[in-house]
Amino acid sequence: MFKPIPKILFFLLVALVLAACGSDAGPGPDTTVDAEDAAAIFQKGGCVACHVIPGVPGAVGTIGPDLSQMGDTAKEHLQSEAYTGAAKTAEEYIREAVIEPDAFVPADCPSGPCQPGQMTPTLAELFSEEELNTIVQYLSSLPNEAIADVDQSEAVAAGEAPTLTDEEFSKASQIFFDRCAGCHGVLRNGATGPALTPENTLPKGTVGLSTIIFNGTPRGMPDWGKQGVLTQEETELMAKFVQNEPPHPPEMSMEQMKDSWNLIVPVDERPTAPEHDRNWENFFAVTLRDAGQVAVIDGDTFEVVNKVDTGYAVHISRMSATGRYILTIGRDGKAVMIDTWMEVPDKVAEAKVCYDARSIEVSKYVGEDGDFSDKYTVVGCYWPPHFVILDGQTLEPFKVVSTRSYTYDTEEYHPEPRVASIVASHFKPEWIINVKESGQIWLVDYSDPVNPTIKMIEAERFLHDGGWDSTQRYFLVAANQANKVAVVDAQEGILEAMVDTPKTPHPGRGANWNDPEFGPVWSTSHLGEGALIAIGTDPVNHPESAWKVVRDIPLLGGGGLFIKTHPNSKWIWADHVLNSDETIQRSICVIDKENPTETHKCWEAADYGRAVHFEYNQDGTQVWVSIWGNADQPGKTGEIVIYDDATLEEVARIPDLVTPTGKFNVYNTVHDIY
Numbered sequence: 001m002f003k004p005i006p007k008i009l010f011f012l013l014v015a016l017v018l019a020a021c022g023s024d025a026g027p028g029p030d031t032t033v034d035a036e037d038a039a040a041i042f043q044k045g046g047c048v049a050c051h052v053i054p055g056v057p058g059a060v061g062t063i064g065p066d067l068s069q070m071g072d073t074a075k076e077h078l079q080s081e082a083y084t085g086a087a088k089t090a091e092e093y094i095r096e097a098v099i100e101p102d103a104f105v106p107a108d109c110p111s112g113p114c115q116p117g118q119m120t121p122t123l124a125e126l127f128s129e130e131e132l133n134t135i136v137q138y139l140s141s142l143p144n145e146a147i148a149d150v151d152q153s154e155a156v157a158a159g160e161a162p163t164l165t166d167e168e169f170s171k172a173s174q175i176f177f178d179r180c181a182g183c184h185g186v187l188r189n190g191a192t193g194p195a196l197t198p199e200n201t202l203p204k205g206t207v208g209l210s211t212i213i214f215n216g217t218p219r220g221m222p223d224w225g226k227q228g229v230l231t232q233e234e235t236e237l238m239a240k241f242v243q244n245e246p247p248h249p250p251e252m253s254m255e256q257m258k259d260s261w262n263l264i265v266p267v268d269e270r271p272t273a274p275e276h277d278r279n280w281e282n283f284f285a286v287t288l289r290d291a292g293q294v295a296v297i298d299g300d301t302f303e304v305v306n307k308v309d310t311g312y313a314v315h316i317s318r319m320s321a322t323g324r325y326i327l328t329i330g331r332d333g334k335a336v337m338i339d340t341w342m343e344v345p346d347k348v349a350e351a352k353v354c355y356d357a358r359s360i361e362v363s364k365y366v367g368e369d370g371d372f373s374d375k376y377t378v379v380g381c382y383w384p385p386h387f388v389i390l391d392g393q394t395l396e397p398f399k400v401v402s403t404r405s406y407t408y409d410t411e412e413y414h415p416e417p418r419v420a421s422i423v424a425s426h427f428k429p430e431w432i433i434n435v436k437e438s439g440q441i442w443l444v445d446y447s448d449p450v451n452p453t454i455k456m457i458e459a460e461r462f463l464h465d466g467g468w469d470s471t472q473r474y475f476l477v478a479a480n481q482a483n484k485v486a487v488v489d490a491q492e493g494i495l496e497a498m499v500d501t502p503k504t505p506h507p508g509r510g511a512n513w514n515d516p517e518f519g520p521v522w523s524t525s526h527l528g529e530g531a532l533i534a535i536g537t538d539p540v541n542h543p544e545s546a547w548k549v550v551r552d553i554p555l556l557g558g559g560g561l562f563i564k565t566h567p568n569s570k571w572i573w574a575d576h577v578l579n580s581d582e583t584i585q586r587s588i589c590v591i592d593k594e595n596p597t598e599t600h601k602c603w604e605a606a607d608y609g610r611a612v613h614f615e616y617n618q619d620g621t622q623v624w625v626s627i628w629g630n631a632d633q634p635g636k637t638g639e640i641v642i643y644d645d646a647t648l649e650e651v652a653r654i655p656d657l658v659t660p661t662g663k664f665n666v667y668n669t670v671h672d673i674y
């Protein structure tokens with residue numbers, strides 16, 4: 001618990017240090033600073049949200065540089081050749097850093113070099129001259145041993161939450177659902193992003209929170225303001241909203257799910273054979289995120305065969321076990337089934353089984369225990385936190401299972417354990433369902449889906465995305481905020497290993513390849529740093545490398561979301577979608593599997609937007625990359641770039657698609673080829 005230092009002592013401490021600083025002791029004749037006043041000014045400026053500032057309650061931010069040694073740091077930077085500002089003294093340096101932050105952008109941010117534009121330039125308008133002098137003097141006095149030991153980790157909440165009108169509150173709730181809930185949770189308890197409950201947000205204040213929301217952070221928080229997604233006004237609205245208690249969204253009953261069920265084409269009215277001559281196994285289902293559509297694109301001819309209205313922001317597509325049906329799930333919790341055999345592939349069924357969802361999978365097992373291909377579909381929901389089993393031919397929902405449970409480590413009740421990735425086993429009638437907040441991996445036996453057997457495996461918190469190893473016996477899933485990958489042996493039904501990784505692994509489904517030295521490996525890239533790692537996956541023939549990070553290959557920077565390879569390819573492809581640098585976010589890299597120590601080549605896939613997600617065509621000869629543009633900018637809404645995998649030459653572009661993101665080839669998705 002933070003214990004405030006008695007005011008008089010604080011006052012003396014800072015005065016003492018400043019006196020010791022001699023002629024460097026700050027502008028103006030008054031060299032004493034009231035530390036409580038300084039703390040209030042830092043709070044007002046929102047500085048606590050991004051910086052560690054000794055003696056200031058709640059100033060434990062790790063986005064900007066740690067200011068604990070600021071007096072010394074300023075002098076060092078002034079002497080460095082890299083310095084680009086106009087200051088001559090440490091005090092002038094600090095003043096310049098506050099009111100004109102881009103005059104010199106230091107390389108001292110906790111997760112790498114700071115970025116221009118990261119610190120708000122509006123503090124000059126916010127602070128009076130007197131306030132500015134106070135914080136310049138305070139910072140000049142650092143390091144200050146007398147306050148270095150103050151425990152400031154638990155800040156005292158700074159005041160009341162700002163009030164919002166009903167209209168503002170409802171607008172902010174919608175923005176939060178659209179943009180923020182995925183990472184921070186509907187109830188804001190935190191997951192990929194930190195918890196945004198009032199005890200955490202109030203001390204940061206409206207200005208501090210606005211700065212983060214507008215400018216983003218190097219650790220993966222998008223720069224919503226800079227991207228033009230939120231206006232300055234909306235940014236401030238969100239900063240105020242998150243200082244209030246989160247609203248509790250409604251539950252959803254089976255009756256509501258059934259009411260939403262729409263069987264558009266009954267099974268007996270569907271084609272009994274493909275009604276076209278196209279190679280439907282080489283179709284791609286492409287998410288057109290902000291159009292609320294999925295494009296079905298012919299992988300042989302690159303023609304857009306149909307754009308199917310699916311609902312809001314489809315997140316992923318998966319294929320039925322036979323490949324005939326494309327199953328999509330949107331962030332609105334709506335599952336849609338598209339029949340690829342129709343003359344013009346279109347949707348044949350849909351059902352909304354939650355308000356917020358990210359995953360969908362099918363039953364794939366065929367064997368001694370029965371033929372379950374195309375029999376069931378399962379949807380994993382973020383809100384309400386549950387999974388729902390639906391009929392695999394009609395999407396009629398019939399079973400809902402809550403994932404509300406207890407955290408695996410502290411055994412505390414969690415009201416919102418969300419369903420992240422789901423995969424279907426090929427050799428058991430089983431789904432592997434990853435429950436994010438409780439850190440449990442559920443092995444769900446669907447052979448009797450009304451009475452499912454569930455084995456709960458303790459793993460790690462904030463499970464997110466993952467994929468099979470090349471034998472499809474082991475499932476590797478990122479516990480991204482814990483910087484770990486959990487490995488489940490689906491054959492034995494046990495946790496096989498827990499592997500430490502660089503910051504925030506984000507594999508998509510990962511990439512399986514043969515390392516020349518370490519044998520079969522599975523790879524992931526990372527949101528938090530520019531690193532592509534390889535984890536050994538062959539405990540029988542390569543026991544010394546199994547479940548260890550055997551390669552750590554540098555990429556251009558963090559912000560990586562997806563990688564991909566194919567057994568016929570010599571490359572591993574990697575993106576940097578969420579990097580804060582505009583050039584890097586549209587750059588892609590390939591790594592040569594024969595020489596996996598560095599990137600072979602990196603290049604910009606477009607001159608706008610972000611390059612995101614890869615998929616191979618059926619025979620593994622071409623790679624598709626999405627350019628995720630802006631739905632409001634004609635000509636720059638997005639496109640797909642297709643490369644020859646052998647030569648890395650561009651083969652074609654499919655232009656004018658609205659914000660394409662994920663792409664799923666029918667054949668590769670059915671067979672889990674990645």
Ligand code: DHE
Pocket residue numbers: 178179180181182183192289313314315316358359360419420421422423464465466508509561577612613661662663
């Ligand atoms: Fe995704 C996969 C959740 C942001 C595009 N995403 C997944 C999966 C989960 C998930 C749980 C694994 C599904 C599976 O395998 O069953 N994604 C989330 C989030 O919670 C998060 C961080 C924030 C949010 O609010 O959604 C998020 N995801 C994004 C994006 O911003 C992306 C780039 C664009 C978008 O649609 O919003 C995006 N996610 C994807 C894609 C996949 C995915 C393309 C599937 C990758 C694959 O190859 O399987």
